[in-house]
Amino acid sequence: MIDITFKDGNVKQFEPGVTPEDVAGAIAPGLKKKTVAAFVDDDLYDLNRPIYSDATIDLITKDNEKAFEVLNHSTAHLMAQAVKRLYPDAQFGVGPAIKDGFYYDIATKHTIKNEDLGKIENMMKRIVKEQASMTREEISKEAALKRFKDDPYKQELINDLEDGETISIYSQGEFTDLCRGGHLGNTRHIKHFKLLSVAGAYWRGDSDREMLQRIYGTSWFTKEDLEAHLAVLEERKERDHRKLGKELKIFMLDQKAGQGLPIWLPNGYTVRRTLEDYVYKLERRHGYKHVSTPVLGTKSLYETSGHFEHYQDDMFPLMKSKEETFVLRPMSCPHHMIVYNSELRSYRDLPLRYAEIVTQHRFEASGGLSGLERVRAMTLTDSHIFARKDQIKEEVLNAYNLINQAISDLGLEIDYVELALRDDAKGKFHDDDQLWDEAEATLKQLLDEEGIEYVSAKGEAAFYGPKVDIQVRTAMDHVITMSTVQLDFLLPERFDLTYIGQDGEKHRPVVIHRGLISTWERLMSILLEQYKGAFPTWLAPVQMKVIPVSLDAHQAYAEELHETLMDLEFRSELDNRNEKLGYKIREAQRSKIPYQLVVGDEEVQSNTVTYRKYGHQEQVTVSKADFIDMIKQEIKDKA
């Protein structure tokens, strides 16, 4: 007999060879049904993997996050088996569980089309009915290589495993796959799944290697969960900023205007301008000075900074005149270095915080462009803070606090903070180890001291220094870098920046790069999706629509009201078209205008307005003055 110790400290005895499924069953039949896998001495065990010696066990039930992973991983295997039956030449790359589902990378001569997904699903259902047991075997490296001798992808994976590492393979029916494991034990447990899409994916994520076909799918324990997840995917389509941006006339893209070069329509530009004003004032309040520099610069400027060397492939082609070669600037750091150097600086001048609303161009890969999220022409508020070393801590913190304020004002939330560090990749980072060590240590220490939680990301630094990236999760469930604070000891060297210290000698300042709100383009895509197009009043392109009940009787009153609101710098519109009231209401609702103001006999007589707020059914009648105060307050609160 062996001792099985449970999480709560209880110990029970079992025959050697007992499986997690048996153990769960011995406690309660209900538990057996709910159990999906188990951690046995911290190793993930399949439901049917035998245990031969004393161990601690932690049963994984369906409500556990890990269970979803196991289910989806098993479903990936099931799909691979189905694909192999339909397309016998198929060979397989990797097939992991991911957030919300799984994928498997497949090499086959057959081009898998969307129509094929249904066929594959049907085959999967047939295999489920076969109730094939998913069994584990541990074999030597040699045996594994022999077993997968016809499969170059598996060969490569096996060869990359450390010597001595356990190699396990899983079989279900005629299908065998190399796999670390954590499986359901039997295909019959897989019931509610759907294949979602086919896409290309490079083998091992390397763009120099061949491309495999990747099928994405999702698998759930209950029909309700599956349907709920599919509903979420549908709902996301409704939120898509490209759809909303077109409906609400925020922006457009046009083949003739150029790929990835968005055009801001009046509604979109109004929102953007409101954001620009907001940021400008916020930065001024925080001691930033604004400058304006050109979108073109000389190539040598970017050679000095090092950007040309690192990013020339992602820059628009050079422009050459007889005397000089120019670049369409991909970012603004070098210009701000020049601003710094325009005067002799004293230690008393520092810190100097320069900010600019910068339009920049990057020649992004055509396949990566997407709506406003990824474009080739973008505008953002960019800033460079020039500080003494003893001011780094305070300046980084100031920037961090400013970022927090902006993100919260915009109704967004920080998902997590990432500390991007260098790794030993050749040529990717400038090569002064001493500067790097100092910069990285400074940021680490600062985050630790301030109790700011972060995850480290090796190899994600900029070529000139480490970054603190502020990550935001969008309504579409994308994680994007919203803001960034970067510590740079390199550009001050490259541009020979100096200040005169207390000692009368020249010293090197430090540059802190600060990005606040990504770009206006990307921010707009995020806000559209976040608010589903229904902007809060302070941002809304049109804040209120004045609708007279009858043109004859109420137009004058409506016009006067509209003029009053416009005088107060509210973004009011007057709908004095000859249309039915219901029609105008419908249109105002569909344009997601925060306030519709209907005025008729009642309002004219009592000098009031009747408003209905977007998303609400109630009609509220208040005096003009009260309405104005209410809107003023709402805009002030950014509610």
Added chain:
RNA sequence: GCCGCUAUAGCUCCAACCGGUAGAGCAAUUCCAUGGUAAGGAAGAGGUUGCUGGUUCAAAUCCGGCUAGCGGCACCA
């Protein structure tokens, strides 16, 4: 950039069977209706089917190239 899919009126559209020369709703226009919280009625108009070659007596439809968009991958200062 790579793999795959898609492209019809201002917008939306699994309208157009197997190739026979284009159809609806909404919007817009004109006229009638003058109205209290999500579409009042009528009429006329709107198209070189993304571009470009080819096959064919005949192409929105079949084939090639290009462009753009979409789903991913790679990239992202």
